[in-house]
Structure formats: C-alpha cells, structure tokens
Amino acid sequence: MQYRIRNGDQLIGTVNNKQYQVTGLTPNTAYNLSVASFNGFRESPRTNLTVKTRGIQVKVPVSLTTGATMSLVYLEYALGLVPIGTEPKGMFGGGNRQTLPAKVVSSVNGMSTIEITNSFNLMRDNLTMKKIADGSYAVFDGYKALYLR
Structure with missing residues (x-):
C-alpha cells in the first residue's frame, strides 16, 4: 500500500509508510494538504487537512x-x-x-x-x-x- 500526499492538486510525495515530512514551506502561509491510499490500481478518496505555518x-x-x-x-x-x-x-x-x-x-x-x-x-x-x-x-x-x- 502506498500513500499519495498532495498540496492542493499537486502531488508532492508518495510513501510506503505512514510518515511524510513536507519541506520548502513558507512562513505564515496556509497549505491545503491531502492524503490518499493507493493500492496500485486505484486511489482512495482523499483525506484533507488545512494547516498554516507560523511566522519567523x-x-x-x-x-x-x-x-x-x-x-x-x-x-x-x-x-x-x-x-x-x-x-x-x-x-x-x-x-x-x-x-x-x-x-x-x-x-x-x-x-x-x-x-x-x-x-x-x-x-x-x-x-x-x-x-x-x-x-x-x-x-x-x-x-x-x-x-x-
């Protein structure tokens, strides 16, 4: 089982475990992240999360x-x-x-x-x-x- 991580509609990572570190974030900015499992044939519905980074x-x-x-x-x-x-x-x-x-x-x-x-x-x-x-x-x-x- 793989997990696909997106920022909005852009795929930013695919992992085989349940951990992923998002890099390159800008301070004080909102991000719309989502995760979906992928079994090699199809993708599950996405689970969405909106996060906002703090400022410097x-x-x-x-x-x-x-x-x-x-x-x-x-x-x-x-x-x-x-x-x-x-x-x-x-x-x-x-x-x-x-x-x-x-x-x-x-x-x-x-x-x-x-x-x-x-x-x-x-x-x-x-x-x-x-x-x-x-x-x-x-x-x-x-x-x-x-x-x-």
Whole structure:
C-alpha cells in the first residue's frame, strides 16, 4: 500500500509508510494538504487537512506585553562596508529595507518571543536579539539585520 500526499492538486510525495515530512514551506502561509491510499490500481478518496505555518520568530531579552503588535525593521548591508552592528551614527543602513508587522507571542522571565506576521522568510528562525548602543535591539544573520526600536 502506498500513500499519495498532495498540496492542493499537486502531488508532492508518495510513501510506503505512514510518515511524510513536507519541506520548502513558507512562513505564515496556509497549505491545503491531502492524503490518499493507493493500492496500485486505484486511489482512495482523499483525506484533507488545512494547516498554516507560523511566522519567523525572534527572541528579545526584555519583558513585552503578550499580544502587543509592533514593527520590526529589516535591512541588508553590503559585505565588507563595516562590521555588522558597528555602523557609524547617521548611517542609514543597507538596502532592501522592509518594515515588518510582528506580534509578541510570549514573555517569560524577561525574555519575549516576537513572531513576524507576514510571509517574510529572509532570516533564520529563533534568533536572539541583543541590546545595541542606541538602546534598541538587533539581531544579525550574516549581512542581514533585524531591528526592534
């Protein structure tokens, strides 16, 4: 017995066991998945499941109100220009500036978790921000930066 897994009408996998890991998902996106058994001749009716991935999360070492909404700022810096996190005062940052909607999803023992509420996917998940010289918080991922001001 095989099982066919689909995202909408697109076949994304066929397995001989009852496990399948969907890869390549986008943050904060709904997926309409279905599974059907296949005996080599015909396919059973599909069992449908709609799931939504969560947004990318960052941690910040400060107590914030759970449920509060805010904006994070994303910037990309040219490699080699200055060390990330040491930009001179007045430097406007890099390119691809984006203002990202976010929400505080938890706050425990002085550490808050903020989730980006759109499909932004240009940084890794679960990075931890640090307080920088101007009093704001930032996290750097290579040449990419995310700020909470």
